[in-house]
Amino acid sequence: MKRFFLRTAFIFFLITTCSNIHTDPSIVHAQPPYAKWGKLAVQKTKEQYPKAEIIDYLHIGRQPKTVQITVEKFKLWLREGGKEYGVFVDVEFDTKTEEFLKMSFQKTSR
Numbered sequence: 145m146k147r148f149f150l151r152t153a154f155i156f157f158l159i160t161t162c163s164n165i166h167t168d169p170s171i172v173h174a175q176p177p178y179a180k181w182g183k184l185a186v187q188k189t190k191e192q193y194p195k196a197e198i199i200d201y202l203h204i205g206r207q208p209k210t211v212q213i214t215v216e217k218f219k220l221w222l223r224e225g226g227k228e229y230g231v232f233v234d235v236e237f238d239t240k241t242e243e244f245l246k247m248s249f250q251k252t253s254r
Contacts, residue, residue, distance in 0.1 A: 178203050180242075181216040185233040188247050189220050193231070196224035204232075214239045229253055 186198060200221035207215050218233045232250040237243060 176203075178206060178216050181235045181237065182218060184244065185216075185218045185235055185247070186220065189222070189231055189233060189249065192249055193222055193224065196222040199223050199228070208239070209236065212239055213237070213245065 182201065182203060186201065189198060190196075198220050202219045202221075204217035204219055207217065209215050213236055216235045216237070218235070220231045220233060222229055222231060230252045232252060234248045234250075236245040236247070238245060
């Protein structure tokens with residue numbers, strides 16, 4: 145009887161420790177659908193405000209502008225010369241093709 149419990153415990157140990165060895169790479173590196181536009185927003189904000197350092201990033205959300213155009217909204221927090229300020233960035237793109245159309249910036253104190 146003691147042997148039975150030892151074998152069962154050993155098998156249970158092997159099953160639980162070896163079951164998570166393989167993790168699918170697509171699960172580990174999954175990116176949200178807005179990641180592509182967030183990278184572009186950060187890049188263009190650096191070009192628009194070259195002396196500022198981007199210290200924070202927030203995805204506000206996705207909104208349809210028309211049937212064919214979607215807008216991803218971001219807020220980036222920048223520091224420049226000891227002062228901090230926010231920049232709202234709207235990225236417009238074609239909904240079907242995901243082709244970039246336009247980007248707008250709005251500076252804010254909050």
